[in-house]
Amino acid sequence: MGTLLDRFEEHEGPVRGISFHPTQELFVSGGDDYKVKVWNYRTRRCIFTLQGHLDYVRTVYFHPEQPWIISASDDQTIRIWNWQSRQCIAVLTGHNHYVMCAQFHPTDDLVVSACLDQTVRVWDISGLRRKSAAGAQPMMGDPLSSQRLNTQGDFFNVTDVVVKFVLEGHTRGVNWATFHPTMPLILSCGDDRQVKIWRMNESRAWEVDTCRGHYNNVNSALFHPKRELILSDSEDKTIRVWDTTRRTLLQTFRRDQDRFWCMNAHPELNLFAAGHDNGLIVFKLERERPASAIHQNSLLYVKDSQVRLHDFTSANDAPMVSIRTAPAGQYLPPPRTMSFNPAEKAVLLTSDAEGGSYELYNLPRQVNGQ
Numbered sequence: 001m002g003t004l005l006d007r008f009e010e011h012e013g014p015v016r017g018i019s020f021h022p023t024q025e026l027f028v029s030g031g032d033d034y035k036v037k038v039w040n041y042r043t044r045r046c047i048f049t050l051q052g053h054l055d056y057v058r059t060v061y062f063h064p065e066q067p068w069i070i071s072a073s074d075d076q077t078i079r080i081w082n083w084q085s086r087q088c089i090a091v092l093t094g095h096n097h098y099v100m101c102a103q104f105h106p107t108d109d110l111v112v113s114a115c116l117d118q119t120v121r122v123w124d125i126s127g128l129r130r131k132s133a134a135g136a137q138p139m140m141g142d143p144l145s146s147q148r149l150n151t152q153g154d155f156f157n158v159t160d161v162v163v164k165f166v167l168e169g170h171t172r173g174v175n176w177a178t179f180h181p182t183m184p185l186i187l188s189c190g191d192d193r194q195v196k197i198w199r200m201n202e203s204r205a206w207e208v209d210t211c212r213g214h215y216n217n218v219n220s221a222l223f224h225p226k227r228e229l230i231l232s233d234s235e236d237k238t239i240r241v242w243d244t245t246r247r248t249l250l251q252t253f254r255r256d257q258d259r260f261w262c263m264n265a266h267p268e269l270n271l272f273a274a275g276h277d278n279g280l281i282v283f284k285l286e287r288e289r290p291a292s293a294i295h296q297n298s299l300l301y302v303k304d305s306q307v308r309l310h311d312f313t314s315a316n317d318a319p320m321v322s323i324r325t326a327p328a329g330q331y332l333p334p335p336r337t338m339s340f341n342p343a344e345k346a347v348l349l350t351s352d353a354e355g356g357s358y359e360l361y362n363l364p365r366q367v368n369g370q
Contacts, residue, residue: 008039010046017059017071022267028069028083030057036071038083050081052088059101066132070111072102078113080128080161090128090161094121100175110164112186116173120188120198122165122205131160165205167198176220187230189218195232195242209247213240220263229285233260233274241285253283291335291349295342302335307347307361320363323349335359 013032020027025042036050036057055074062069067084078092078099092102097116104111109126172191179186186198186205195211195218216236223230223244230242237259241251258276265272273282292301299310306319326332335349345363350356 006041006044008041008044008046010037011035017057017061019059019061021062022064026062028060028062030060030071030073032056034073034075036060036069036079036081038069048086050083050086050088052079053077055098058099059103061103063104064106066129068104070102070104072099072113074098076115078102078111078123080111080125082132089132090125092123092161094163095119097173100173101177103178105179106181110179111161112177112179114174114177114188114190116175116191118168118170118173118190120167120170120174120177120186121163122167122186122200124162124164125160127162128160165200167205167207169196169207169210170194175218178222180223181225185223187221187223189221189232191217193218193234193236195221195230197230197244197247211240211242211247211249213249213252214238216259219261222263222265224285225265225267231263231265231272233263235259235261237276239263239274251285286334287336291338293338293340293347295340300338300340300347302338302349307338307349307363309363321361323361324359 011029011031011033015029015031017030018027025040026038027041028036028038030036034053034055034057038047039045040047053071053073053075058072058074060069060071067082069081069083071079076095076097076099079088080090081087082089095113095115095117099113099115102111102113109124109129111123111125113121170188170190170192174188174190177186177188184200186200187195188198189195193214193216197208198205199208211230214232214234214236216234218232218234221230221232228244230244231239233239237255239253239260240249242248243250255276258278260274260276263272263274270284270288271282273280290302292299297312299312301308302323305323305325307321307323308317309320310317333352335351337350339348345365347361347363348358349361350358
């Protein structure tokens with residue numbers, strides 16, 4: 001952990017957005033030189049550069065299936081590029097301030113964008129997919145002319161991309177917006193220090209609730225890939241964890257000096273990364289290895305709020321005793337360590353809860369010799 005593998009230094013100025021391809025050995029970057037670059041990280045070189053934006057590029061992402069890249073820029077536009085043909089295939093206009101973020105939906109033909117004009121927009125790109133499937137290859141002309149196009153896609157003479165919803169509710173600029181991986185939900189956050197949850201269906205989108213607690217600009221937020229949690233980070237030097245269902249604050253992680261600017265989750269592992277003023281941190285919300293203790297031919301371990309006993313000889317596995325769980329709307333870290341006293345038939349669990357705590361549980365007396 002923490003080992004520098006390589007440096008990629010072709011951008012002229014700061015790099016603001018980066019994203020790995022889901023299956024190929026590629027990543028894409030965008031920066032203050034107005035350029036979008038596609039790299040092969042195995043050969044350690046930039047394959048090509050996509051040019052057309054007229055201001056800083058804030059975020060870049062690959063499409064999960066199509067050979068597309070989406071980029072958001074301070075030039076108030078979102079561009080979709082075909083990285084195989086190396087052409088811009090759509091320019092999404094309609095925002096009237098810096099577009100801070102734009103992302104594809106993980107499965108549907110949708111795009112979500114966040115802008116300092118205080119709105120979140122959801123775009124329907126099904127026309128673009130149909131056009132791509134039909135083999136049409138739009139050609140880019142003068143990039144300056146693209147700034148005068150409307151959101152109905154007149155530049156390509158078809159309705160490739162249309163605005164589906166405009167979500168209004170933030171009272172200052174919106175810095176981030178993202179889709180839920182499986183549910184019809186959107187998460188957004190902004191300079192009003194709020195994290196908002198939105199729900200959508202085919203005909204409309206509406207605000208569900210707001211998570212309040214940050215006391216400075218909230219720069220990014222995400223849904224936990226596997227649990228009903230929201231993570232957000234802010235210039236108030238904190239990362240906060242929220243309960244998605246109850247919209248309550250569960251945990252707060254603080255740094256003394258560094259403001260947080262961006263955050264991402266590993267698609268499969270229990271790992272998160274957050275960028276701050278002086279670098280980045282990689283962290284877990286909780287570790288995968290359960291608290292456990294071995295005695296003779298048995299393993300005692302914690303799983304699903306129970307102390308369980310696994311017999312190595314017979315392979316039997318059974319619950320022994322239930323342990324304390326979190327009250328509704330609160331978060332209780334799982335136990336970190338376990339000690340077993342065979343004479344007393346008791347286990348001692350230690351936890352990070354409440355600044356550090358320990359709990360003693362007596363096991364059933366019929367636990368023979370354990």
